[in-house]
Amino acid sequence: MQKILTRWKNSKWVRNSFPFWLILPTIIALLIVQVYPAFYTIWLSFQERSPDGWEFVGAKNFERLFAMSIFNESIGHTIIYLVGYVGLTLIIGFFIAFLLSKKIKFSGGYITLLFIPWVIAQIIVGLVFRLLVVPNYGLLSGIFGNPELFPPDGLSVLTAVRPAPWFGDFPFPPSPAMIFLILASTWRALPFVMLLLLAAIQTIPTQVIESSRIDGANAWQRIRYIMLPLIMPTLVVAIFSLTLSGINGVGMVFSLTGGGPGTNTQVLSYLLYTIGWGQLRFGRAAALALLMAAINWVLITGTMRITKTGTGEEDVR
Numbered sequence: 049m050q051k052i053l054t055r056w057k058n059s060k061w062v063r064n065s066f067p068f069w070l071i072l073p074t075i076i077a078l079l080i081v082q083v084y085p086a087f088y089t090i091w092l093s094f095q096e097r098s099p100d101g102w103e104f105v106g107a108k109n110f111e112r113l114f115a116m117s118i119f120n121e122s123i124g125h126t127i128i129y130l131v132g133y134v135g136l137t138l139i140i141g142f143f144i145a146f147l148l149s150k151k152i153k154f155s156g157g158y159i160t161l162l163f164i165p166w167v168i169a170q171i172i173v174g175l176v177f178r179l180l181v182v183p184n185y186g187l188l189s190g191i192f193g194n195p196e197l198f199p200p201d202g203l204s205v206l207t208a209v210r211p212a213p214w215f216g217d218f219p220f221p222p223s224p225a226m227i228f229l230i231l232a233s234t235w236r237a238l239p240f241v242m243l244l245l246l247a248a249i250q251t252i253p254t255q256v257i258e259s260s261r262i263d264g265a266n267a268w269q270r271i272r273y274i275m276l277p278l279i280m281p282t283l284v285v286a287i288f289s290l291t292l293s294g295i296n297g298v299g300m301v302f303s304l305t306g307g308g309p310g311t312n313t314q315v316l317s318y319l320l321y322t323i324g325w326g327q328l329r330f331g332r333a334a335a336l337a338l339l340m341a342a343i344n345w346v347l348i349t350g351t352m353r354i355t356k357t358g359t360g361e362e363d364v365r
Contacts, residue, residue, distance in 0.1 A: 092334035109335040118311055119336075122319045124219040125226065126295060129315050132222075132230040133237070134290045138283070140234065141241035146271070148242075149249045159243070166239040174303030177232040181205040206305065210312045223312035225305045233300055237293065241286045248282035249275065284352065291347050295340065316340055 093109055095102040113119055144162070148155050165173065180188045183204050193202035203224060210223035222230075252275060260270050276283070298317040301307060307314040307322065314322075320340065324333030 089334045089337050092331055093338050094331070095334075096331045097328075105331070109331045110339075113332055113335050113339070118314060118319065120217070121219060121311060122314050122316050124217070125222075125311075125313060126315045126317075128220060128222050128226060129230060129233075129313075130291060130294045132227070133233045133294045134287060136230060137234045137237050137241050137290055138286060141238055141286070142245050144238070144242045145245035145249055146275075148246055159246075162242060163239040165236045168236065170236065170297055170299030171303040173232060173236045174300045174305075177228065177235075178206070178304050181228065183207070207309050209309065219312070223309065225309060226313050229301065229305055229313055232304055233294070233297075236300070237290060241290065244282050244286050245279060248279035252278050288348055292344060295344060295347070316343075 094104060094106060096105040096109065097103075148158065152158075180186050181192060181204075183189055183193070183206070189204075192198060192205055195202050205224045205228050208224045210219060210226075211221050214220055256274060256278075257270060260274055265273070295315075296317055298321050301313055301315060301318040302321065305313040307318045316336070317340070320333055320336045323329050323336060
């Protein structure tokens with residue numbers, strides 16, 4: 049028996065297949081957690097619940113989704129949210145990373161303090177920011193409710209209606225609640241982006257910066273023509289991460305605004321939650337989930353091409 053076991057252990061098949069058996073538990077977990085839900089969502093998007101069970105309805109869930117006025121409105125809200133959230137986070141994150149790269153005193157302590165928001169869950173951040181502006185007893189409600197600062201009757205961030213749109217039905221300018229939602233999301237994501245950009249800036253050779261300074265380049269020119277091209281791969285990673293988290297995250301909207309006032313902060317991720325768990329229309333929610341997956345792919349591909357094109361033009365110049 050021992051000879052058989054020894055021969056089996058030393059066989060070529062066992063040696064070659066041993067790595068597969070080591071990763072088999074991970075493969076099974078991925079099939080259960082990711083692959084099966086993905087195929088189930090595709091199947092569910094073509095089904096509709098009936099008294100007799102699930103009924104195949106073809107593309108009707110997509111047609112009904114497109115016919116919903118709130119769907120088109122949510123696309124506009126999502127675009128505004130992503131542009132404000134991604135743009136503001138990148139700008140502030142780069143500015144802070146640039147300052148911390150100057151070898152200032154206690155920079156390690158500053159980085160530790162700045163990283164705290166990133167470890168807090170989205171839904172907790174939303175609740176904290178909501179408590180800041182809750183009418184009557186919010187910490188900032190007295191400031192926003194001051195008629196002298198916000199005439200004529202003050203400003204209630206969570207209930208103020210959106211101004212009249214400037215471009216047809218596109219929801220711009222955004223409501224105060226949307227602006228506050230963007231600020232809260234930026235506050236939470238800022239540490240992650242700041243650390244990414246700080247690490248990238250610190251990899252730039254000091255000789256390159258010093259040479260450009262000797263050649264007469266001012267601070268803006270050094271940032272525009274030297275620092276940004278050199279940290280472009282990191283910027284791409286930051287844009288991908290922010291875009292994906294912005295379009296798919298629902299916790300912040302759920303806890304801070306609940307999609308309101310009205311539908312002024314109803315982004316696609318929260319619309320998906322509302323259709324699926326609020327209205328129990330799982331087939332239509334699955335159709336929206338597939339559309340959001342396609343939007344994610346388009347955004348990522350477009351960002352990669354734009355960044356690659358921009359970098360190529362800079363190299364030519």
